[in-house]
Each structure stands twice: as C-alpha cells, then as structure tokens.
Amino acid sequence: MVRIEGMLKANGRKIAIVAGRFNDLIVGRLVEGAEDCFLRHGGGEEGLALVRVPGAYEIPLVAGKLASSRAYDAVLCLGAVIRGDTPHFDYIAAEVSKGIAAESLRTGLPIVFGVLTCDTMEQALQRAGVKGGNEGWDAMLAAIEMADLMPRLG
Numbered sequence: 283m284v285r286i287e288g289m290l291k292a293n294g295r296k297i298a299i300v301a302g303r304f305n306d307l308i309v310g311r312l313v314e315g316a317e318d319c320f321l322r323h324g325g326g327e328e329g330l331a332l333v334r335v336p337g338a339y340e341i342p343l344v345a346g347k348l349a350s351s352r353a354y355d356a357v358l359c360l361g362a363v364i365r366g367d368t369p370h371f372d373y374i375a376a377e378v379s380k381g382i383a384a385e386s387l388r389t390g391l392p393i394v395f396g397v398l399t400c401d402t403m404e405q406a407l408q409r410a411g412v413k414g415g416n417e418g419w420d421a422m423l424a425a426i427e428m429a430d431l432m433p434r435l436g
C-alpha cells in the first residue's frame with residue numbers, strides 16, 4: 283500500500299490569509315495564532331500575505347481570487363461570526379462556509395476554513411486562544427499540511 287500524506291513543513295511555502303475585520307477582537311487573535319504556527323513550522327515572513335476584508339461574507343470572493351492567481355500554495359480564511367438576536371448569523375455562516383468550499387473545489391487549491399461560528403462572544407474568545415487553543419493556529423496547520431499534500435498527488 284502506498285501512503286500519501288502531507289508533512290507539517292512550511293519551508294518555502296506561500297500562504298495567503300484572508301481575514302474579516304468584523305469582530306476584530308477575535309479575528310486579530312486568530313491571525314496572530316496563524317502567523318505563529320506558520321513561522322514555527324519553518325515558514326518565512328515573506329511567505330505570508332494578509333488580506334483584510336470587511337466581514338466573513340466577503341471572504342469567499344477574495345479567497346477565490348487569490349487561489350485563481352496561483353501565487354499561493356494555500357489560502358487560509360479567518361473570521362468570526364457570532365449569533366445575535368436576528369437570523370443574520372445563519373445567512374452569513376451558511377454563505378461563508380458554502381462559498382469557501384465552492385471556491386476551493388473550483389480552483390483546485392486548498393482554501394482552509396478557519397471561520398468561527400459561535401453563539402456567544404465568550405465561546406469565540408475561548409476558541410481564539412484566550413483560555414486554551416487558538417483556532418487560527420489549528421487552521422494554519424491544516425493549510426500547511428494541505429499545501430504539502432497537493433503536489434504529492436501528481
């Protein structure tokens with residue numbers, strides 16, 4: 283049996299981060315976690331690009347454009363959608379998740395989903411590394427693995 287898997291090495295890799303400005307208290311921490319993960323896995327500062335967009339809803343369009351450019355090995359999407367008193371949350375959460383998946387399949391490039399969808403700000407803070415793990419760090423790890431895996435598939 284041939285086993286094919288991606289290594290967690292970011293040396294020489296180019297990854298674009300697309301991050302929403304909405305809920306920046308959370309998203310800023312996700313960006314910090316993602317950058318830290320990339321550097322700790324051998325990536326260089328010159329290998330990272332950060333594109334800010336107004337909110338999570340705008341992420342898929344920009345992620346798709348970056349993926350189409352073929353200038354990056356992967357695109358990492360970071361955002362935070364937090365439930366309010368109206369159904370707004372459901373529309374944005376559905377569109378951003380569907381949109382990111384669609385752009386990744388359309389372009390054939392890994393576009394990783396690092397968008398938090400939480401009921402409360404407290405849940406979001408916990409997932410942004412205030413108490414424990416940082417989802418931005420975890421999502422970057424997935425991006426590094428996928429960036430290494432894709433060229434191995436031929």
Ligand code: INI
Nearest residue numbers: 302304336337338339340361362363364
């Ligand atoms: N954008 C987010 O990233 N998170 C949210 O929680 C959010 N809420 O709740 O409204 C949000 N709204 C903005 C949206 O993403 C767009 O930027 C806006 O609708 C303009 O298209």
